[in-house]
Amino acid sequence: MGLGTLLFWRRPRIPVVELRGVISSRGLSLRSAGPLIERAIRSVGKRGGGHLILDIDSPGGSPVQSDLIAGAIRRQAEKAGVTVHAVVQEVGASGGYWIACAGDEIVANPMSIVGSIGVVGGGFGFTEALARLGVERRLYTAGENKARLDPFRPERPQDVAFVQTLMADLHERFKAWVRVRRGGRLQGEEARLFDGSYFLGDQALALGLIDRLGSVDDLVRELGGDRARPRVFRPRRPSLLSRLPRLAADAALDALDARADPWRMR
Numbered sequence: 001m002g003l004g005t006l007l008f009w010r011r012p013r014i015p016v017v018e019l020r021g022v023i024s025s026r027g028l029s030l031r032s033a034g035p036l037i038e039r040a041i042r043s044v045g046k047r048g049g050g051h052l053i054l055d056i057d058s059p060g061g062s063p064v065q066s067d068l069i070a071g072a073i074r075r076q077a078e079k080a081g082v083t084v085h086a087v088v089q090e091v092g093a094s095g096g097y098w099i100a101c102a103g104d105e106i107v108a109n110p111m112s113i114v115g116s117i118g119v120v121g122g123g124f125g126f127t128e129a130l131a132r133l134g135v136e137r138r139l140y141t142a143g144e145n146k147a148r149l150d151p152f153r154p155e156r157p158q159d160v161a162f163v164q165t166l167m168a169d170l171h172e173r174f175k176a177w178v179r180v181r182r183g184g185r186l187q188g189e190e191a192r193l194f195d196g197s198y199f200l201g202d203q204a205l206a207l208g209l210i211d212r213l214g215s216v217d218d219l220v221r222e223l224g225g226d227r228a229r230p231r232v233f234r235p236r237r238p239s240l241l242s243r244l245p246r247l248a249a250d251a252a253l254d255a256l257d258a259r260a261d262p263w264r265m266r
Helices: 003-009 030-048 063-080 095-100 127-133 157-185 201-207 216-224 240-260
Strands: 013-020 051-058 083-093 105-108 113-115 198-200 229-233
Touching (some): 030 051, 030 063, 030 229, 051 216, 063 157, 083 095, 083 216, 095 113, 095 157, 105 201, 113 201
Parallel strands (some): 051 083, 083 105
Antiparallel strands (some): 113 198
C-alpha cells in the first residue's frame, strides 16, 4: 500500500444520507431510509466529527412517511448527540421540507424549490361518462359512508366537508412541526409562509425557511476541511434486468397507493 493510498484513507469522511424521490410507502419511506439513517449516525462517532448531512431532493408525498422519517432522524440524532445539516438540492417541498426541518440547520441552493407547506387532495368524477356509455354503477356497502369519495358516484357536499376537515388537520400538524423546528427563525406573516406556496432558495432564506445558501460539497469541506470527502449512504437499487418483470405490477400498485391515499403533501 503506497503513501498516497494511506493519506486517502486518513481523509475526514462526513456521512451523507441521500433522501430522494417521492415520499410513499413504496418509495422514500421509513423502511428504505431508516436503515441508512441508523448506519450513518453510527458512523459519526468514528469519522463524522459529530455531524450528519441529509441530501434531500423530494417534492413530497405521504404525510405519514414524512413524519416517520423526520421523527427517526431526530430521535437518533439526539440520542447520539449528532448535529444534523439538511441540504435541499433541486426540491425540498411539502413532505420534503417536513423532512428537512428535522435538521438543526437547513441549507439550499439559491434556485432550489423550498416550502410548499400545505396539503393537496382530489380525484376525478366519472358519473357523466358512465351515463354516456350506458353503464350502470352497482355498489353495495355496509356503512353509510363506506363508499365516500367513490369517483363513480355524484360528489356529496358532506364528503367534501369531511375531506377538507382532514386536510386542515394535516395542515395544522405540518405548521406546528415547522414552528417547533424553525422557532424564531421564521420571518414574515404566517399567512404567506403556510399558504402552500413554494419559494426559491434565496426567497426561503429571507423568510427564515432555511438558514443559509450552499451545497453538500460546500458543507463537507466546511465541516471536515479541504481534504474531507463525503461518505454517502444511499439505497441499493436492483439492476434494470432484475426489475423488468416487476414494472407492470409496480405501476398497478402505485395506482392503488394513490387511490388509498387521496391527500398528499406535495
